[in-house]
Amino acid sequence: xxxxxxxxxxxxxxxxxxxxxxxxxxxxxxxxxxxxxxxxxxxxxxxxxxxxxxxxxxxxxxxxxxxxxxxxxxxxxxxxxxxxxxxxxxxxxxxxxxxxxxxxxxxxxxxxxxxxxxxxxxxxxxxxxxxxxxxxxxxxxxxxxxxxxxxxxxxxxxxxxxxxxxxxxxxxxxxxxxxxxx
Numbered sequence: 001x002x003x004x005x006x007x008x009x010x011x012x013x014x015x016x017x018x019x020x021x022x023x024x025x026x027x028x029x030x031x032x033x034x035x036x037x038x039x040x041x042x043x044x045x046x047x048x049x050x051x052x053x054x055x056x057x058x059x060x061x062x063x064x065x066x067x068x069x070x071x072x073x074x075x076x077x078x079x080x081x082x083x084x085x086x087x088x089x090x091x092x093x094x095x096x097x098x099x100x101x102x103x104x105x106x107x108x109x110x111x112x113x114x115x116x117x118x119x120x121x122x123x124x125x126x127x128x129x130x131x132x133x134x135x136x137x138x139x140x141x142x143x144x145x146x147x148x149x150x151x152x153x154x155x156x157x158x159x160x161x162x163x164x165x166x167x168x169x170x171x172x173x174x175x176x177x178x179x180x181x182x
Contacts, residue, residue, distance in 0.1 A: 004165065008172035010107035014165065015153075019075040020100050021068040021082065025091040028063070032089055039085035040068065040078070050132035050145045059132040059145060067143070067155070069102075101161035103168060105152040112178055114144065114152060116171040124149070138167055 006012040025032045033044045042058045044066065045051040050059040056074065059067040070078050075097075082093055105113060111122040118135045121127065132145045140163060142156040156164045170176065 006165075006169040006172065008169065009174050009177055010105055010109050010113045010172040012165065012168045012172050013104045013106070014161070015102045015104050017072050018069050018097070018102050019072050019078065019095070020097045020102075020155075021079070022061075022094050022096045023066040023068055023082075023086075023091060024064055024093075025066075025086075025089060026064060027060075027066065029089075032086075032091070035085040035089060036066070039081040040070075045132070048133055049130050051130075052147075057145075059143070061134065061143070067096075072097075099158055101156055101158045101164070103154040103156075103165065105154060105168065105172070106150060107172075108150055109177070110150055110152045113168065113171045114154075116176075116178075117167055118142075118144065120144075137164055140164060 003016050004014045027044055036044050036058065040056045040058060042051050042053045042056050045058050045060045047060055050057055055071050056078065057069040059069065061067050086093060115122040117137045120133065120135050127146055129146055129148060132143065134143050136142065137156065140156060140160045142154060142164065145153040147153060154164065154168065
């Protein structure tokens, strides 16, 4: 799989350089929190957010699920660290890299493009920087991480990656801008 990129009034780029793990565990447990901090250097995030340190990210998916993301170059070391830190805990840790796809939206109007496809309020008061949430993109499930005001990561199942890529390219095409009339 190669990175593909679309240049519109918002840019859409596939990011294939990420390892992704799903962790199912009791995220309220101090032992789990300590183990994750030890293994990744990242604190377990609060509900609806994502924490990133040195390229490693922990995203809150549900009260008992985290999505762990890092560059592929860190994959073996990260897995070994997670296995060691969590060895005494009741958890499920699974590599889901082959089951997920990630796209990066960049540009001044990323919130507008997202709002065209996801049934969510993208206003900065409702979706602040650092937010991570599950949603839908037209007909498929996905997740959104607002990394910066002009940078959004979109995660979906790999089986629908072509569909999601086409959706975002269409929504980000020149001429599809939402014009506000006064």
